Amino acid sequence: FMLTQPLSVSGSPGQTVTISCTRSSGNIDSYYVYWYQQRPGSSPTTVIYEDRERPSGVPDRFSGSIDRSSNSASLTISGLKTEDEADYYCQSYHSSIWVLGGGTKLTVL
Amino acid sequence: DVQLVESGGTLIQPGGSLRLSCVASGVPVTYNYMTWVRQAPGKGLEWVSIFYHGETTYYADSVKGRFTISRDNSKRTLYLQMNSLRADDTAIYFCTRGTYGDSVVWGKGTTVVVSS
Numbered sequence A: 001f002m003l004t005q006p007l008s009v010s011g012s013p014g015q016t017v018t019i020s021c022t023r024s025s026g027n028i029d030s031y032y033v034y035w036y037q038q039r040p041g042s043s044p045t046t047v048i049y050e051d052r053e054r055p056s057g058v059p060d061r062f063s064g065s066i067d068r069s070s071n072s073a074s075l076t077i078s079g080l081k082t083e084d085e086a087d088y089y090c091q092s093y094h095s096s097i098w099v100l101g102g103g104t105k106l107t108v109l
Numbered sequence B: 001d002v003q004l005v006e007s008g009g010t011l012i013q014p015g016g017s018l019r020l021s022c023v024a025s026g027v028p029v030t031y032n033y034m035t036w037v038r039q040a041p042g043k044g045l046e047w048v049s050i051f052y053h054g055e056t057t058y059y060a061d062s063v064k065g066r067f068t069i070s071r072d073n074s075k076r077t078l079y080l081q082m083n084s085l086r087a088d089d090t091a092i093y094f095c096t097r098g099t100y101g102d103s104v105v106w107g108k109g110t111t112v113v114v115s116s
Helices: none
Strands: A008-011 A017-023 A032-040 A043-050 A062-065 A071-078 A088-094 A097-100 A104-108 B004-006 B016-027 B033-039 B044-050 B057-059 B069-071 B077-082 B091-098 B104-106 B112-113
Touching: A008 A017, A017 A088, A017 A104, A032 B044, A032 B104, A043 A062, A062 B069, A071 A088, A097 B033, A097 B044, A097 B077, B004 B104, B004 B112, B016 B033, B033 B077, B044 B069, B044 B077, B044 B091, B057 B069
Parallel strands: A008 A104
Antiparallel strands: A017 A071, A032 A043, A032 A088, A062 A071, A088 A097, A088 A104, B004 B016, B016 B077, B033 B044, B033 B091, B044 B057, B069 B077, B091 B104, B091 B112
């Protein structure tokens, strides 16, 4: 199966943006979804794990959710800051192997 | 906190072999899985291989039969043996470590360039 993300999203400082991650087959809630942030020139870091959990140090402006009706997961970033400009990737599982989304470039205007 | 440090990346000719290493430091010692993920220049992340704590392993189709993942628990080190390297294996290779109920930790990566 595939995880499909929009190529890009944008927002102004202070606004709220949502990045979707749609599972092409199988139920989105069959396996946990993870979200990774990759700033330019840096390695990825985890911003959401197990659908909606935030690692320590990740601000509560970041939240994750699952929508069974659209078979998708979402990453919502509220109170946008310029430092949020990055690529974001969702990840889940097909049985025991990782499946990664193609990534979404977030531009903070 | 767990830290992961990859090494072993270099410039290598097509058809060559290379072994990458990923050393884990800090606590906790237990984990459920470790993976290799790569990123070709200007491209997105691509999952390469996974090693489960029970030593079960899986590979992406693009590397199956050429790459082997392994771990030395005494050295807290994950390896990726890469054989028959091709130009499209050129990428930054990241190591990750996951524990159920906790976040995924990423290393900073090591760069592999396959070119003559």
